[in-house]
Amino acid sequence: MSFDPEIYFDNYYRNVAWHNQEGDCMKFFQDCLHEAFKSGGITGKKLLDVGTGPIPNNVFCAAPWFEEITLSDFSKKNLDFLQKWRDGAVNHMGPVFEYIMRLDKSGSFKERQDEIRRKIKNIVFCDVTEPNPVASTSVDGVIFDAITSSNCLEAASNTLDGYANCVRNIASLLKPGGYLVLEGSLEMTFYRYGELKFQSNPINKDQLQDIIQNEGFEILSLQVLNYTPRPEETYYTDCKNEFAMVAKKLN
Ligand SMILES: C[S@@+](CC[C@H](N)C(=O)[O-])C[C@H]1O[C@@H](n2cnc3c(N)ncnc32)[C@H](O)[C@@H]1O
8 A cells, every 4th residue: 555655744743742742652762762872872874764754753863873874665655755855845843853852952953954964865765575675776785884763664564474574684784783773563453544554563572572683683672662542543553562672783
C-alpha cells in the first residue's frame, strides 16, 4: 500500500497536542534518542537513518556528532518529501521538534534544521528486506559509523525470521564497533493513519533481544514503555509497548 507522507506527517508529527506529554510514545522516543546521543559517545563520520519516512526526526539529536548524513526509505513519495524538506520547501515545525530542541538546550530549531540540511549528503532508496538494502544507489558499498531507525523493521517484515533478516541486512552496512540505535513498537499487529491501514510484525521484547544478539550485536541499553493507546488512538494502533535500544556491532 502506498505511503502518504503528508497525512503521516500531520497525524504523527504536526498536529498532535499530546506528543510532549508524560507516557506518550513520541515523547519516549525523543527522550531515548536524546539520552543516546547527548554524551557524544556515539559519533563518527557517516550516519545512516533507515526507513526515515517523511521526517528526519531520528537525526535531530544525532546530527551534531556526525559529518555526513544519509536518509533512506522504500517509498519514493517519502524520498521526494524529504528532498523537498532538504530544499526548504517543507518545514517541520511542530510540537515534536520544539520538544527535541528544548531537550537538547543547544541552539535554535532553525540552526539545527540548517545543520541537518547541510549535512545530508544522500537521500536514497532502501529495501531492508534485501541483502544489500542500498544497492544501486549513491551509497552502495559505503560502510556507516552508526545507523538509526525507528518504526521501520516491524513495518517491513511479517515473521521473526523476516525481522532477523532485516537486522542482518542493515548490520551489513555498519562498521564493526558501530552503533545501532533502534526504536519501534512491540506486540503491534497494525497501525493506521488517515484511511490507510498497515500490517506490523508483532515481535515482543524477548524475541527482539534474541534476534539482535544472534545477529552479532551487544545490547548496551533497552528501554520499554508500556503503552496504552488513548481511546482516540485505538483506531490507529493496537500497540502494547514501545522500545528504544542502543546496540554495538561486535565484529
Ligand atoms: C511507520 S513508518 C516510520 C517512519 C519514521 N521512521 C518514523 O519513525 O516516524 C515506516 C517506514 O518504513 C518504510 N519501509 C517499509 N518497508 C520498508 C523496506 N522494506 N525497506 C525500507 N523502508 C521500508 C516505509 O516507507 C515508512 O517510511
